[in-house]
Amino acid sequence: MKDRFNFYRFASPATFYPLAGALIPFFVAISVLFGLAGLYLGMLVAPTDFQQGEGYRIIFIHVPASWMSMFIYLVMAFWAAIGLAFNTRLSGMMAQALAPTGALMAFISLWTGALWGKPMWGAWWVWDARLTSELILLFLYIGYMALTAAIDDARRADKAGGLLLLVGVVNVPIIYFSVKWWNTLHQGSSVNLAKSSMAQTMLWGMLLMAMCFWMYSIAVALMRVRTIMLERERNTDWVKAVLEGEGK
Amino acid sequence: MIYWNSFADFLAMGGYGFYVWGSFGLTALIMAIEPIIVARNQKTTIARLKRQLRAESRADNRNTAE
Numbered sequence: 678m679k680d681r682f683n684f685y686r687f688a689s690p691a692t693f694y695p696l697a698g699a700l701i702p703f704f705v706a707i708s709v710l711f712g713l714a715g716l717y718l719g720m721l722v723a724p725t726d727f728q729q730g731e732g733y734r735i736i737f738i739h740v741p742a743s744w745m746s747m748f749i750y751l752v753m754a755f756w757a758a759i760g761l762a763f764n765t766r767l768s769g770m771m772a773q774a775l776a777p778t779g780a781l782m783a784f785i786s787l788w789t790g791a792l793w794g795k796p797m798w799g800a801w802w803v804w805d806a807r808l809t810s811e812l813i814l815l816f817l818y819i820g821y822m823a824l825t826a827a828i829d830d831a832r833r834a835d836k837a838g839g840l841l842l843l844v845g846v847v848n849v850p851i852i853y854f855s856v857k858w859w860n861t862l863h864q865g866s867s868v869n870l871a872k873s874s875m876a877q878t879m880l881w882g883m884l885l886m887a888m889c890f891w892m893y894s895i896a897v898a899l900m901r902v903r904t905i906m907l908e909r910e911r912n913t914d915w916v917k918a919v920l921e922g923e924g925k
Numbered sequence: 926m927i928y929w930n931s932f933a934d935f936l937a938m939g940g941y942g943f944y945v946w947g948s949f950g951l952t953a954l955i956m957a958i959e960p961i962i963v964a965r966n967q968k969t970t971i972a973r974l975k976r977q978l979r980a981e982s983r984a985d986n987r988n989t990a991e
Contacts, residue, residue, distance in 0.1 A: 705960075721927050721935075731939035735948045742952070781955055789948040796944050893956060900963045904970050911974050920975050 688767050690906045691915035697899040704899065708892035711885050719882030726879075735793040741887040742785035745894055746814060747849050749779035753821075754846040757839030769835025770909065772842065773825055774902035778894050780818035786811055798862060806855040807863035810848055817845040831909050 719737035726733035753772040760768035790808065791801040802808065821838050828834035851858075856865045910916045929935040938945040 721929065724928060725939065730941060732941035732944055734938065734941075734945050738948060738952045778959065781959060785952050785955060788951055792944040792948045796941060897960055897963055900960065900967065904963070904967045907967075907970055907974060911977070916974070917978060920971065920978055923971055923975065 688765055690767060690770070690910050691913070693767060694903055694906050694915070694919065697903055701896055701899050704892045704896035708889050708896060711892060712889035715882050715885030715889055718878050718885060723878040723882050724876060729797060732793065732796050735789050737882055737886050738890075739786060739789040739793060740883055741890040742782045742789065743811065744887055745890045746779055746782035746786050746811070747852055748891075749775050749782060749894060750814060750817070750842075750849055751846070753779065754842045757835075757842040760835055761839050761843070766909075769831070769839065770902050770905045771898070772821075772835070772838065774898045774905055775894075776818055776822050776825075777901070778897050780815060780822065782890070782894070783811060783815040783818060787815065803862050805862045806859040807852065807861050810852040810855055813848055814852060817841070817848060821845075 715737065720734060723734075725731055753775050756768040756772040756775075759765060760772070787808070790811075794803070795801050821841050824841055825834040825838040828837055855861055856863055907916055907919065936942060936946075
């Protein structure tokens with residue numbers, strides 16, 4: 678054990694475990710702050726939408742959840758690529774820690790979409806390109822979790838799961854660009870950097886909610902990765918030291 | 926500043942109450958329960974690993990005593 682200070686130090690579970698533990702309260706706190714500010718702007722201050730009435734307020738969670746469902750998948754695919762290329766221990770744990778949260782985000786996206794679709798389109802569900810590809814994303818998350826859970830050897834589970842993640846990543850641009858590539862019932866993007874079609878308070882409400890969801894996802898994934906670390910590294914000295922440090 | 930005239934107005938959501946609160950309600954539920962489940966898993970994992978560790982060290986002690 679050399680005392681070299683470099684990037685790889687943080688890739689070691691023994692270093693990352695206490696670091697993650699220290700960061701969790703910070704991410705929880707800013708997630709709550711962003712959430713309160715976003716809900717205040719979106720639910721109390723923002724005006725109504727002249728086409729959709731008050732039903733449009735569903736987008737304050739629908740859009741952030743949809744963004745996170747795609748973003749978390751990309752992050753998992755990134756960790757999968759790192760893990761397959763460099764055979765790092767931490768990357769597989771990170772991907773596994775993110776999967777349930779990503780699946781829940783995809784589920785929230787579909788659920789809120791259905792509750793928005795019923796009054797606006799007259800249907801809970803249509804086999805539209807956007808909706809169908811988001812459903813496939815949910816199945817990819819579930820498939821990844823089932824596959825990694827079915828393989829006893831953690832490193833082999835990471836490899837198989839990582840391949841699934843990398844193959845499935847093709848679905849993310851399909852979701853994102855589906856409203857441009859095909860004639861979908863789903864409306865186009867409301868947020869546009871050049872000119873947004875939304876009122877300022879609506880836009881800010883949505884961005885704050887997106888930050889809330891983002892920080893929430895980081896906090897929960899850090900909580901989950903710590904459990905995975907203890908489980909997988911249970912025979913190492915550092916885990917034994919952590920266990921002895923825990924109160925009786 | 927506040928858009929709504931009354932609390933009843935806020936709850937009714939212009940007739941979209943069921944859809945809006947159905948969305949926010951389930952999302953809030955998920956985001957409250959997920960961290961609780963994860964935290965409980967952490968606790969039970971630590972307790973189980975500690976039991977295993979104690980069992981192992983007892984076994985080690987017996988082996989050295991013999």
